[in-house]
Amino acid sequence: MSDVIPVTLLSGSLGAGKTTLVNHLLSTADETELAVLVNDMGSVNVDAELVADGSELDIDDGVAELSNGCICCELQDDLETAVVRLARDRSFDHLVVEPSGISEPAPIAQLFTTESRVAALYDVDAVVTVLDTPLFLDQFSDTAVPERRGTDADRPLSDLLVEQVELSNVVLLNKADQCTDDELTKARSLVGGLQPTATQIETTFSAVEPDRLLGIDRFAATAIDSLPGWQRALDEEEAEHAHDHSDEQHDGHTHPDEVYGVSSTTICRHQPVSPDQFATFLRELPTGVIRAKGTIWIAGSDTRITISQAGPSITATAQGPWIASLPAVDREMYRSNRPDLPWHEEHGDRRTELVFIGTDYDETAIETGMTNTFVDTETTVSPESHPFPTEEGEETVLREP
Numbered sequence: 001m002s003d004v005i006p007v008t009l010l011s012g013s014l015g016a017g018k019t020t021l022v023n024h025l026l027s028t029a030d031e032t033e034l035a036v037l038v039n040d041m042g043s044v045n046v047d048a049e050l051v052a053d054g055s056e057l058d059i060d061d062g063v064a065e066l067s068n069g070c071i072c073c074e075l076q077d078d079l080e081t082a083v084v085r086l087a088r089d090r091s092f093d094h095l096v097v098e099p100s101g102i103s104e105p106a107p108i109a110q111l112f113t114t115e116s117r118v119a120a121l122y123d124v125d126a127v128v129t130v131l132d133t134p135l136f137l138d139q140f141s142d143t144a145v146p147e148r149r150g151t152d153a154d155r156p157l158s159d160l161l162v163e164q165v166e167l168s169n170v171v172l173l174n175k176a177d178q179c180t181d182d183e184l185t186k187a188r189s190l191v192g193g194l195q196p197t198a199t200q201i202e203t204t205f206s207a208v209e210p211d212r213l214l215g216i217d218r219f220a221a222t223a224i225d226s227l228p229g230w231q232r233a234l235d236e237e238e239a240e241h242a243h244d245h246s247d248e249q250h251d252g253h254t255h256p257d258e259v260y261g262v263s264s265t266t267i268c269r270h271q272p273v274s275p276d277q278f279a280t281f282l283r284e285l286p287t288g289v290i291r292a293k294g295t296i297w298i299a300g301s302d303t304r305i306t307i308s309q310a311g312p313s314i315t316a317t318a319q320g321p322w323i324a325s326l327p328a329v330d331r332e333m334y335r336s337n338r339p340d341l342p343w344h345e346e347h348g349d350r351r352t353e354l355v356f357i358g359t360d361y362d363e364t365a366i367e368t369g370m371t372n373t374f375v376d377t378e379t380t381v382s383p384e385s386h387p388f389p390t391e392e393g394e395e396t397v398l399r400e401p
Contacts, residue, residue: 005087007095007112007122008214011105011164012130013157017174018098021130021206025096029210035092037082080111080118087121094214095122104160105129105167109219124219129168129198130206133175133187136161140190140290140311158311162291165194169218176202186359190290193264193357265363268353270344271374272299275386278373282307282314283399288361294354297322298388300380305388307354314399318389324348347377 012018022036086095099108105127112124139158165171171191176184188200199218201208275298285292292309296316302325306317323334324347331348335341341349352374356366389396 004123005090005093005095005121006125006215006217007083007097008125009105009108009112009127010096010098010130011103011127011168012172012174013132013135013161013164014100016130016132016135017172017203017206018130021128021172021208022096022098024206024208025210025213029094029214032094032210032214033092035086035095037079037086037095037097079108080116083112083118083122094125104163106163109167126169126213126216126218127167128170128172128213129164130172130174131161131165131187131191133173133184134178136190137179137183137187140287159308159313162194162310165191165198168195168198169216170199170201170213171195172206172208173200173202174206175204177204189359193359194291263359263361263363264355264357265366266353266355267294267367267370268351269374270297270347270351272297272301272350272377272379273352273370273373274299274375274379275301275381275388279387279398281369281373282309284369285309285314285356285399286358286361286365287311289356289358289366291357292354295319295351296354296388297350297352298381298386299375301383301388301390303390303392309399312399313397315395315397316388317395318392320392322348322350324350 010018010021019038022038026034026036083095083097086092097108099105109124109127111118112122113119135157139161173179173184173187173191179187184202191198191200199212201212273296278296278298282292289309290311292307292314294307296305296307298305302321304319304322306319308315308317323331323341326334335343342351343349344351354370356363383390387396387398
């Protein structure tokens with residue numbers, strides 16, 4: 001038995017089939033002794049009871065439970081304590097963590113990968129997302145009304161579904177029996193655009209061979225920041241133009257993975273946007289665009305803005321000042337600590353770079369629409385007159401369901 005314990009992180013919306021998957025693994029992974037940590041938002045951990053009822057484990061033995069909160073936020077300390085205790089009392093080969101259906105996977109993965117007593121004991125083997133495939137398709141359809149991720153949450157479910165897919169190494173297209181062939185093809189396309197490297201497996205009642213999920217060694221700590229389709233598209237665009245400092249604009253198309261038929265449009269310019277025109281452009285994005293992400297230079301502003309769109313939801317977040325706007329001493333210090341930071345001779349790190357990922361949308365219209373938002377670098381706009389945030393950490397919802 002190795003000193004470091006492999007761990008599989010599950011993600012997926014409420015009702016997607018995560019608990020069914022856990023019970024399936026417990027009943028079929030004969031050669032692997034599993035421990036399970038189950039998180040439920042209620043004061044009674046129903047999922048933990050279901051796992052225990054469906055296996056030879058009990059709540060005080062192989063199933064650990066964390067209730068009345070979410071392990072990606074409120075219960076982080078409890079999660080750390082629980083997995084350290086499990087390792088100390090270890091009588092298993094592999095840990096499976098089943099968060100609640102409204103949990104974001106990245107904070108949980110970070111607990112196991114950053115320098116901590118947890119990371120010294122565990123190694124993330126893979127992140128597996130269980131998709132309720134009909135629900136996933138509904139969230140990005142032209143007519144469906146998007147659901148919220150939880151009764152008290154502000155963000156729509158589409159945001160969470162996108163984030164869960166983007167961090168995945170394996171995606172189970174569950175409830176495949178409830179989908180037509182065309183719907184499954186579309187689902188594969190959407191998943192492939194969001195996370196080109198993920199293995200996709202069509203399942204019914206989450207039935208899958210354990211060796212396709214356990215002991216596959218697919219997760220890398222860098223995945224938290226670098227593997228989603230939008231990041232890959234931007235990286236490819238930056239690499240292509242890494243030695244071209246004279247061109248003021250780099251607009252073009254990339255394809256996260258041609259086999260999926262999902263296209264992406266990348267816009268990269270050292271030029272600011274008119275905030276009002278850009279906000280209007282974002283709000284009018286067609287439904288075919290399922291994901292947009294990037295950094296925006298607002299005319300007349302020294303605040304770097306990031307944009308995140310998932311289906312009908314669009315948010316803008318203020319990330320702090322552009323490094324080019326700092327005093328010379330601070331600017332040089334930041335640049336020395338970040339030698340790979342893209343830097344323009346005139347504008348420094350100020351730039352607008354966005355990637356749009358989707359199916360059946362007019363890529364030329366996206367490029368034209370973005371072009372119409374760009375203004376001269378000397379243009380100034382009063383912060384009070386536009387909808388974008390100005391204080392670091394502040395977030396503004398630009399479009400909601």
